[in-house]
Each structure stands twice: as structure tokens, then as C-alpha cells.
Amino acid sequence: MNDEENGMIRLNEISKVYGTGEVKVEALKWIDLEIKKNEFIGLIGPSGSGKSTLMNIMGCLDTPSSGEYYFEDINVESFNHNKLAEIRNERIGFVFQNFNLLPYATAFENVELPMLFMGVKTKTRKERTMKLLDKVGLAKRARHKPNELSGGEMQRVAIARSLANNPSLILADEPTGNLDTQSGDEILAIFQDLWYQGHTIVVITHNPNISGRAQRVVKLKDGSIENNGA
């Protein structure tokens, strides 16, 4: 296997500047980073170090101010709005610190959502949704709405949702940030399982246990990579 086929993400001199005119904040400065398929990366760093900005760019939720971003060896700059939506839908699964579940929809409907956007047939969709909920141990909670679930349960729904279209990359932004230690450890264990199953995983976290679970820990400081763990 050569490096070309094995690449998941490649960042070339990525910078992100917020604000215009006099007040400018450089969130990311000249980031170079490569992530291979089936890596489990822990992204750590103090608040304001640019972790979330980096993840948003990797997840095609945001665009860099300069630099090149290759997703599966294709320069993302060439993608339009719709193509980016497709990438997010089919290739990337997101897990957010604040879950970002639709409050009025049940756990089942939340997990189903990415498949609806992809146009998966009803029967397949329903089966797969149940399977995913089962996988995160929430089959019995399928009809519950987010406000009827605990934080750990909500995050597990979000993980099930991120897996809906079987993406190659899973991006998690502080997935344990709003959870107690035990729930946090459970969530990290799920990520570890997913890694074993062949997903590429990037987890931003403050959780010190990550270093024990992740394959590689990348450390950011003031918008630059202090240590890429390689």
C-alpha cells in the first residue's frame, strides 16, 4: 500500500483568521498535518488553541483562510456547497460536545436523519437505525426525545447518528466535555471500538484518559502544532 491510497486527511499550511480590519484573531497558523486511514487521533491543547477550528475545517463545516485541505486526496477547495454537503453526509460523522440533536425528534429520528438526506430506502433505514441504537446500547430508548435522556445517552445517540451512513472519518469535538467521568470513559471506549472496526477517528478532548486510548496524540498551542505525536 502506498501513502497516496492510505491518506485520509492532509493539511498544507492551513491558516484561519477570524475578524476583519484592525482586530484579527489568528486561530490557526500554518498547520501541516497528515492523518492516515484507520488512525485514532487525540487532539489536545488548552482552550483557544484552535482545536475546534481545526476540526471544523477537517469536517468541511468551515473553510480555511489560506492553505490546502485534501480530503481523501482531493482538494476540498474545488467542492461547491452541495458537494461539501454530500461529503459531510456520506464520508464524515460528527459528534459534538453539546450533542446537537434535534430537540423535537426522537432518538430514532435523530439517528435516521443522515440516511434521510442520503435517500436510503425506508426498510433499510429503519433496520439500520435500530441496529445502530442497539450498538450504543439504546435500543430501548428509541422513542425518547433528547430531553428524556441523560447526557451520556444523548451523546451515544449522537454517536449512533454519526455512524448512520458508515463514514470513513469520525470527528468528535469534546464528546466527553459535558459528561461525568464514568459516562466519558464509556464514550471513549465506544470510540476505541469503532477504531478497531476500521473507522478513522479524531477526538478533541481534555480527558486525560485519551492518551491511553488514542493511537497518536496531537497537541496544539496558540494555533500551531506543538507536537504532532508522530
Place this chain on the structure above:
Amino acid sequence: MKTLYLLRMFYRELRRQRKRISLTIFALAWGTFSIVILLAFGEGLNRQMKIANQGLGTGIVIVSGGQTSIPYKGLGKGRQILLRKEDVELLKNKVPGIKYISPEGDRYANTLTLGRKSFTERVIGVSPSFEEMRTYYPQRGSRFINPVDLQNKRRVVFLGTEIARRLFENEKPVGKTIMINAIPFLVIGVMQDKIQNSMYNGPDVDKAAIPYSTYQTIYGDEYIQRFIYMPEDIARTSAIKDAVYKALAAKHKFDPKDSQALRTWDTIEDEELFDKIFLGIQIFMGIIGGLTLIVAGVGVTNIMYVSAKKRTKEIGIKMALGAKKRYVLFQFVSEALMIALIGGAVGILLSFLTVGLFKALPLEGDVADLMAHPVISADIMFLTAMILGVIGFLAGLFPARKAASLRPVEALRYE
């Protein structure tokens, strides 16, 4: 497949967001309802006023004797001019262009008796053409005074609606005999109920009409109180009025320029004035309707705008999960359309129900006569519903479009 899943999502979210959606529907329905009802009552008032205006009769001129104010051919001023039945005959022959003309003898304090019931009312003596000119229209199964009555000096009477009601209550008056000042009269007809906003000597529903010939025979009056005529062509009214004035001036020997010698009431002039008032009312209603529409539009806009804004985060989540822009827009567009449709329909339905209710209510009295006859204008109704729908639609579309054009990370950040 794609459309189907979009529809499915749409239906699902409609169910989920009942409160917000019903609020918007309510705002739309209420806006439509207020405008339609406001204008319905306004138009109803307008029409009733027009009908009331027609109670006296339209296109007629009423003439009664006055006092001279200018000396003429040796005769001093202040001389009273008394009209006679012969004057009417004279005008019939001398003034062309008169369609109808009728004398009117008028006496108050007549005793009308039926059995033990007795009332004091006004009796008038008139010709058959009075029916058409003064809207003395008979109810079904009855008639007004005809030329044969007049010729034969028959003792027949045509009762005003109110007199008939008081004398006969629930009985049928036609064919019965009543006494007028102890003289028996056969009832030949009862007037259709009418509302009347201009009158002399009281409303017509309180009068009893008998043939002029009979009237003259009974009361022996030399003079008539007034005569009424209707020009064939309203456009020629002023010329005919002059001709009538001149003919009577010659007959009664007064200066044709003496405006006080005869008192002339030209309802045609009144009608022109009323038309201006009606136009004024309509403009007024239009302005109020427009302002209400703006208020309703602002309400609908607010709700749609706020709800679209509030859903920026939801849009962000969906875009993060891979929803394309057209999906987000379709969702908002179809939702807004649906809301506009239902809101408009509910407003229209409410309007019809309210108007129907008002018409069914047994409201009586002068105010009810004028106010309780709302008329829905279909044009205004659909236009209002449509305008509000479009306003709401645009108010929802723009923030949604803006949200869908954001980078997902920006939409997600929105709380």
C-alpha cells in the same frame, strides 16, 4: 424518491412544531378575518345606507307650495301659493319629459279602526304612479292603488307595513275592511318593509294611502299638500324643473325667478351628494383595510421571521449532517406555503361563519338595519389571504435562505 423523503420530513416536522405553526396560522387567519370582516361590515353599511336612501324613492322631485318673496305684476310679496289637483293636470299636458306625476293630499290625525283596535295615523291621497316613485311596493298577494280605484273613487286602502302590523298583528290584512274616520275601507295591499333615511311627515311604513279621488271626495280639500314627479331622463332634470316652475309661475302669477314661491326637493341632487359620501366611506374603509393589512402583515412577518431565525441552529445541524441547501429551502418554502394556505382558509372560513351568524341573528331596530348586514367581498378576501400569505412566505424565506447560505459552523453557533 427524493421528493418523497422531503415530503415525509416536512410532515414529521409539522407534527413536531405544532405550537409555532398553529401560532403562525392563527396570525394569518386573524389578519385575513379582521380585514374581511371589517370591510364586510363597511360594505354592508354602505349598501344598507344606499337602500335606505332609496326608501324615499330615487330620481324624483317633490314640490310643495311656498310664499312669494318678490312682488310680481302688482301682487305683493309674502303671498301664499297653494297647489291644486289641476296643477298636476296642467303639468301633465304642458311639460314634456315627465314620466310620472302624482298629487299627494296629506292629513294627520285620522282614526284607523279594526274591531276594538284603534290608532291615530296619517292618511295620504295619491295616484297609482306613487308606487313606483316613492317605493310603495306591495307585499306578495297584495297590490297598490290602480287607475280603476282612482277613476271610481273606490274606498280602498294601502297600508304601511307598521300600521298593518299593529292593526292586524298575525292576521292577513288583504281583503279585510278597516274604518278610517268611521268610513269603511277595503284593504288591498300592504307595503313591503323598507328602511328609509329621508322622509317628510314621518316614515312611509306609518302611513295609509288611498286613491286621491277618494281622498278629495271625503275630505273635500281644495288644495293638495304637494305633488311628486319623476323625469324620464335624469340628465334633463334641471330643464324639466325649470319648465315646471315656469308653468306654475304663469298659472299662480308669481315671478319664475322667485325661489321661495314653491318649495322643491330634488332627490336627484341629494343622490349626487350621497354618492360622494359613499365614495368617501369607501376610501375610508380602504385606508383602514390597508392599515389593518399592514398590522396583520407585521404580525405574520414577526412570527415567521423569529421562527426562521430561531431555527438557524437546526438548519446548522442538518447541514452538518449533510442536508443540501435545496432541502433546507424546500422545507421552509413548503412549510410557509402550507401555513399560508391553512391560515388563509381558516380566516376565510371564520369570516363566512361570522357573517352567516350575523345574518341569522334576529336583530331589529334602526342600528341593526344599517349595521347587521355584512357583505363579504370575495376579491378582498382572497387578495387579503394571498397578500398575507406572500408576506409571511417571504418573511420566512429570507432568514432561511440566509441561514442555508452560511457555513454550517456559523449556523451551528447560533443559539
